[in-house]
Amino acid sequence: MTGGVNLRAVAAIYNFEMARALRTVMQSVISPVLSTSLYFVVFGAAIGQRMNEIDGVPYGAFIVPGLIMLSLLTQSVANASFGIYFPRFAGTIYEVLSAPVSYLEIVIAYVGAAATKSIVIGLIILATASLFTPLSIQHPFWMMGFLVLTAVTFSLFGFIIGVWADGFEQLQVIPLLIITPLTFLGGSFYSIDMLPPFWRTLSLFNPVVYLVSGFRWSFYGKADVNVEISLAMTLAFLLVCLVAIRWIFKTGYRLKP
Amino acid sequence: MSPILEISGLSKTYASGFQALKHVDLAIETGEIFALLGPNGAGKTTLISIVCGLVNRTDGTVMVAGADIERDYRAARSLIGLVPQELSTDRFESVWDTVAFSRGLFGKPKNPAYLEKLLRDLSLWEKRDERIMALSGGMKRRVLIAKALAHEPRLLFLDEPTAGVDVELRRDMWRLIRELRETGVTVILTTHYIEEAEEMADRIGVITGGELILVEEKAALMAKLGRKELILQLCEPLSEIPAALGRHKLELRAGGSELVYVYDATRESADVASLVTELSAAGVQFRDLRTTQSSLEDIFVGLVNGGGRS
Numbered sequence: 043m044t045g046g047v048n049l050r051a052v053a054a055i056y057n058f059e060m061a062r063a064l065r066t067v068m069q070s071v072i073s074p075v076l077s078t079s080l081y082f083v084v085f086g087a088a089i090g091q092r093m094n095e096i097d098g099v100p101y102g103a104f105i106v107p108g109l110i111m112l113s114l115l116t117q118s119v120a121n122a123s124f125g126i127y128f129p130r131f132a133g134t135i136y137e138v139l140s141a142p143v144s145y146l147e148i149v150i151a152y153v154g155a156a157a158t159k160s161i162v163i164g165l166i167i168l169a170t171a172s173l174f175t176p177l178s179i180q181h182p183f184w185m186m187g188f189l190v191l192t193a194v195t196f197s198l199f200g201f202i203i204g205v206w207a208d209g210f211e212q213l214q215v216i217p218l219l220i221i222t223p224l225t226f227l228g229g230s231f232y233s234i235d236m237l238p239p240f241w242r243t244l245s246l247f248n249p250v251v252y253l254v255s256g257f258r259w260s261f262y263g264k265a266d267v268n269v270e271i272s273l274a275m276t277l278a279f280l281l282v283c284l285v286a287i288r289w290i291f292k293t294g295y296r297l298k299p
Numbered sequence: 300m301s302p303i304l305e306i307s308g309l310s311k312t313y314a315s316g317f318q319a320l321k322h323v324d325l326a327i328e329t330g331e332i333f334a335l336l337g338p339n340g341a342g343k344t345t346l347i348s349i350v351c352g353l354v355n356r357t358d359g360t361v362m363v364a365g366a367d368i369e370r371d372y373r374a375a376r377s378l379i380g381l382v383p384q385e386l387s388t389d390r391f392e393s394v395w396d397t398v399a400f401s402r403g404l405f406g407k408p409k410n411p412a413y414l415e416k417l418l419r420d421l422s423l424w425e426k427r428d429e430r431i432m433a434l435s436g437g438m439k440r441r442v443l444i445a446k447a448l449a450h451e452p453r454l455l456f457l458d459e460p461t462a463g464v465d466v467e468l469r470r471d472m473w474r475l476i477r478e479l480r481e482t483g484v485t486v487i488l489t490t491h492y493i494e495e496a497e498e499m500a501d502r503i504g505v506i507t508g509g510e511l512i513l514v515e516e517k518a519a520l521m522a523k524l525g526r527k528e529l530i531l532q533l534c535e536p537l538s539e540i541p542a543a544l545g546r547h548k549l550e551l552r553a554g555g556s557e558l559v560y561v562y563d564a565t566r567e568s569a570d571v572a573s574l575v576t577e578l579s580a581a582g583v584q585f586r587d588l589r590t591t592q593s594s595l596e597d598i599f600v601g602l603v604n605g606g607g608r609s
Contacts, residue, residue, distance in 0.1 A: 048373070054403030058392075065391060133387025137446065140351040140381050141404040142373040294355050299313055 051143040052151045059125050059155030070121070071163060074113045078167045081109050082174040085231065090175075096233050097264040102175035107258040108230025109171070111192065114164045115225055115250070118193050119217050122156035122200030127207050130297075139298065145291035149201065156197040157190070164189055178261065184269075185260035191276050192253050196221075198283035205296050224250045234266045249279055301365070302326040303378075303454050303485045304350065309359035311345050311509075319345040321509040322359070327487060329453075332480055334500035334517075335489045338603060342509040343489040344384060347456050351381045363454060377405055380452030384459040384489075386439050390432040394423055397431060398445045405450035414449065420475065421445050437468045444475070455479060457488040461495060473499060493596040507603050520598065527592050529560040529571060531578075531585040541581045547574055558585070 063070045086102035093101035129135040138148060171177060179185050207213040228250030234242050245251050246267070256272025259265035265272065290297065304327040311320040319342045327333050335343050348354035350361055352372060360367065366374035389397050398414055418424040421441045426434060431442055440460075447455060457476075461469045476486050476499060490496055496503050497517070504514040513520075536555035547570070550559050562570055578585070 046373075048406040050403045050406045050408070054400050058396075058400055061396070062391070132390070133383075133385050134389055136351075136353055136381070136383050136387060137401060137404065139353050140376060140379070142376040142406055143404065144373075298352075299354050 048141075048143050048147055051141060052147050052154075055138070055148070055151035056155045056158075059152065060158065062125075063121075063155075063159050070159060071166065074117055074163050075166050075170055078109050078113055079170055079174075081105070082171060086174050096236075097262070099262050099264065100175070103177055103262075104233075104258075105231055106168070106171045106175065106177060107261050108225075108228075108254045110164050110167050110189075111228075111250070111254050111257055112222075112225045112230055113167055114160050114189065114192055115196050115221050115253075116217055117160035117163050118156060118196035119200035119203065119221055121159050122153055122197040123204035123207065123213055123216075124200075125152050125156055126201055126204035127213055130204070131210075135297070145287075149198070149287055153194065153197045153201055156200060157193040160193045160197065161189055164193070180263045181260040185257070188253070188257045188260055188272075188276070191273075191280065192257070195276060195280040195283060198280065198287060202283060202286050202290065205290055224248050225254075229254045229266055249275060252276060301329070303329040303364050304487070305360075305362040306346075306350070307360050309346070309349065309361060310357045311342075311349060311354065312357045319509050320349075323506075323509075323511045325504065325511060325514065327454075327485060329485055330480060330483050331501045332476060332486045332488070332499050334496035334503045335487065335506055336491065336493070336496050336503055336599060337489075337506035338491060341506045343506055344458055345509075346506070347381070347458055347487070347489065351379055351456060352376055373406075377450065378453045380447035380450065380455045382443050382447045382455070382457045382460060384462065386436060386443070388431045388439050388442055391430055393428050393430060394418070394434075394442055394445075395427040397442065398449050401446040401449040407450045413451070417445050417448055420478075422471070436463070437465055440464060440468065444472070448479075452484065454485045454487070457486065459490060460488055461490070461492065469495075493599055505599065505602055513602060521592075526597075527562055527590055529562070529574075529588060529590050531558040531560070532556065532587040533558055534584045534586050537583065541583065543581045544574070544577055544583075547577075558583070 082102070082105075085105055090100070090102040090105075095101065096104045126135075129138065168177075203213065203216050227245065228248050229245065230250075234245045234251060234255075237245060252267060252272040252275035255266040256269050256276065259269045259272070289295070304325070306323055306325040309320055309323040309325075310318070312318045323342075323346065335346065337343050345354060349356045350363070350368060352368060352375075362368070363375035363378055366372075366378075368375045392400070395414070395418070398418065399409070402410070402414065415424065418427055421444060423438070423441050423445055426438060431439060434442065444457075444460075457472075460472055464472070473495075476488075479486060486499075488495070488499065500517050502514065503517050503520055505512050530552075533556055537551060537558065538555055540549050540551060540558075548561050550561070551557065552559050560571070560574060
């Protein structure tokens with residue numbers, strides 16, 4: 043141990059999780075890339091050619107940030123929730139809980155690994171998309187910023203689900219019933235300005251709108267909502283997740299009777 | 300020597316209201332092998348789980364080598380190794396990877412030479428590249444022991460180490476525990492196999508219903524509570540015990556062909572000697588004799604059923 047931080051433990055958990063991803067490269071990398079490519083083929087190449095430009099951006103290029111967000115959100119939640127749920131399910135969590143590691147170190151290791159995986163997938167999808175449609179990234183720094191921030195935030199959210207879940211069904215239910223619908227209705231495939239006023243206002247209650255909008259702004263400089271608001275909303279959700287995780291470890295919720 | 304583990308006033312009430320531990324006090328000396336004996340549900344695993352940080356205590360304090368398990372958890376936990384009761388192992392990882400992971404998790408720098416020796420000692424070296432899921436139950440148990448020892452702990456907890464384990468592994472485990480003790484490691488094992496406690500332990504604690512009802516040196520416990528029987532096989536059967544021998548606690552068995560003398564193991568020799576002298580004086584002759592001593596199991600069953608403190 044070095045000083046007051048058990049960096050070796052963080053490295054051990056992080057590497058363990060990354061090794062798991064490499065072992066299952068088929069399902070953890072290839073399948074999200076394949077399904078996103080299918081979206082490009084259908085929406086970008088086939089339908090997109092018959093669509094008008096949105097905010098001066100060809101439709102095929104317009105949907106790229108939203109599609110990356112869709113994968114980023116589902117992958118972050120899936121990776122992080124499985125990463126902590128599986129040791130609970132298999133009983134191997136005892137070792138992590140009995141080790142000289144702080145709660146913060148546990149979260150950094152598991153969430154860091156999950157976020158790393160989804161960022162890598164996001165970048166692979168970005169590279170894949172560039173094969174289908176010409177892309178421009180006006181604010182690369184902010185693009186990476188939103189990518190990392192979203193991956194970390196939703197990996198934290200996934201971690202919470204993984205601690206909460208009492209079975210594999212519950213593990214699937216949140217991504218399936220909440221994340222996917224919110225992403226589809228969050229302006230991945232359209233600008234919310236295209237909606238009637240009532241639905242547009244309703245959409246503003248969907249947190250994913252802010253993520254997609256901010257992320258798209260970093261590509262094309264155009265956004266549905268102000269980019270500062272996007273950033274603030276993402277940080278707010280990050281904060282909510284951090285508070286929830288702090289509560290989990292303070293009370294021992296589902297980890298420590 | 301100062302105690303490596305000091306537990307005082309430890310209580311645990313689960314959210315369900317079940318009181319698993321009731322004000323337990325226990326001090327474990329450095330280098331001893333301590334067996335915690337008790338029926339299922341007595342509180343053995345809860346006690347271990349609190350010390351290892353898996354369960355929150357309700358009340359009381361636990362110090363490991365002077366470090367409080369909550370305030371100073373890093374110092375406390377880095378000294379502890381735990382072999383859990385359940386066979387909770389990784390599945391897809393190799394033996395080597397899982398053991399190296401454990402060492403890193405406890406903050407120790409890499410030491411392949413130590414891990415190699417550890418795996419060899421546990422007959423796991425040949426299996427080091429195999430996935431854990433492909434191993435037998437006994438081999439998985441060895442993997443759990445290797446994981447617990449990977450960070451060179453000073454205090455090792457073995458929760459029911461030999462439950463459902465074959466004879467060979469049990470012998471290996473006992474040998475390993477003795478070797479560990481020689482290097483100064485303190486071992487606390489829980490078991491409901493009396494044989495194990497009798498074979499291994501320096502001291503024995505009996506826990507039942509969440510209360511530690513007795514802690515005693517094994518030898519002292521056996522002597523204190525042990526009942527000895529001297530069985531004399533008589534040349535001629537007796538119909539009744541001769542009046543001259545009335546002051547001894549004697550009984551006749553096997554149709555009068557065996558004379559049985561029951562006595563306290565602590566104050567043995569003098570009485571046995573005088574009995575034999577008095578027997579020959581009374582003209583009773585015997586052709587053979589044997590003694591039996593009550594096992595720890597008899598003592599244990601007596602304690603737990605009696606339920607009382609001694």
